[in-house]
Amino acid sequence: MFSAEEAVGSQLPVHESGFTPEELNELLSFFESNEPISSNSSSENSSRATYSPDERKQRRKISNRESAKRSRWRKKRYLENLTNQVNKMNIENRRLKNRLHLVLNQCHVVWGENEQLRSESFALWAKLLDLYWILAAMQCNHDN
Numbered sequence: 001m002f003s004a005e006e007a008v009g010s011q012l013p014v015h016e017s018g019f020t021p022e023e024l025n026e027l028l029s030f031f032e033s034n035e036p037i038s039s040n041s042s043s044e045n046s047s048r049a050t051y052s053p054d055e056r057k058q059r060r061k062i063s064n065r066e067s068a069k070r071s072r073w074r075k076k077r078y079l080e081n082l083t084n085q086v087n088k089m090n091i092e093n094r095r096l097k098n099r100l101h102l103v104l105n106q107c108h109v110v111w112g113e114n115e116q117l118r119s120e121s122f123a124l125w126a127k128l129l130d131l132y133w134i135l136a137a138m139q140c141n142h143d144n
Contacts, residue, residue, distance in 0.1 A: 019070075 051059065
């Protein structure tokens with residue numbers, strides 16, 4: 001298979017064709033050759049060979065086997081990619097669960113601190129109210 005850099009360098013698009021590097025090189029050499037492409041005539045200069053039905057059948061079998069092999073290879077790569085994605089997502093899920101656990105613990109601590117501060121606030125308000133009553137009583141006694 002060609003890398004993206006090789007494809008850019010040769011000005012060819014990159015596709016998941018399933019061809020082997022040898023097959024791609026053979027195709028490239030065919031396209032780069034200066035030989036004229038002949039029509040489907042049966043002249044001697046024709047680049048297409050005439051095969052018997054048995055030979056065509058045999059070539060088709062070989063072609064089908066190669067195609068199946070490429071298909072199995074693509075399926076294997078696809079499954080490997082999916083497995084890698086699942087593993088990455090499991091790791092990310094575990095990391096997020098740990099983070100959530102920490103945030104919930106922090107929330108619980110802050111909630112407890114808020115409850116304590118509310119309780120202290122009520123106690124201080126009660127003391128302040130008592131002091132206002134004492135001050136008011138002292139002022140009433142002082143005025144009399």
